[in-house]
Amino acid sequence: xxxxxxxxxxxxxxxxxxxxxxxxxxxxxxxxxxxxxxxxxxxxxxxxxxxxxxxxxxxxxxxxxxxxxxxxxxxxxxxxxxxxxxxxxxxxxxxxxxxxxxxxxxxxxxxxxxxxxxx
Numbered sequence: 871x872x873x874x875x876x877x878x879x880x881x882x883x884x885x886x887x888x889x890x891x892x893x894x895x896x897x898x899x900x901x902x903x904x905x906x907x908x909x910x911x912x913x914x915x916x917x918x919x920x921x922x923x924x925x926x927x928x929x930x931x932x933x934x935x936x937x938x939x940x941x942x943x944x945x946x947x948x949x950x951x952x953x954x955x956x957x958x959x960x961x962x963x964x965x966x967x968x969x970x971x972x973x974x975x976x977x978x979x980x981x982x983x984x985x986x987x988x989x
Contacts, residue, residue, distance in 0.1 A: 881979040885919035885941070888972050892948065895969070899960055907960070911951035917944035918976060935987040942980045945973045971984035 876882050892915035896908045918941050925937030949970050955961040 873926070875987050876923040879922065879926065881976055881983065882922045882926075884921055884972060884979070885922055885945075888948070889915040889919055890977065891937065891969050891972070894959065895965060899953060899955075907951060909918060911955070912963075914944050914947040914951055917941070918973075922980075931987040931989075935984050938980050938984050938987070943978055944983070945977050945980070949973050959966060 873879055889912075899908045899952055901910060905964045906933075913961045916925045919935045921941035925941065927933045928937060952961065952970060956963060982983060
C-alpha cells in the first residue's frame, strides 16, 4: 500500500497511541523521577513513532530500514522501562501488560516492514 503521509501508516498510529498512553501513565510518577524514569520512558516511547516518521521520509530502502530498526529498538527500550516501573511498583501489571501488547504489535509490524525493505 502506498501512503501519502506517515500518519496513514497503522504502525505509526499504534506507536503514537503507545506514546500517549505512556505520557498518561507517567503523569502520576513521583517528582523525583522527572529526570529519571519519567523522562527516559517518555523519550523512548516517543522515539518509536518519531523514527517511523523519519524512516517514511527517506527515499531508499536501506535508510528506511535503518530508522524502522531504531524504532523497533526503542520499542524494546520502552518495554524495559515498563518492566522496571512494574518491579519498583510504580505501575500496575494490567496497565503495563496492555501497553506491552501494543508494543509487541508495533514490533511485529516493524519486523515485517524491515524484512520487506531488506528483501
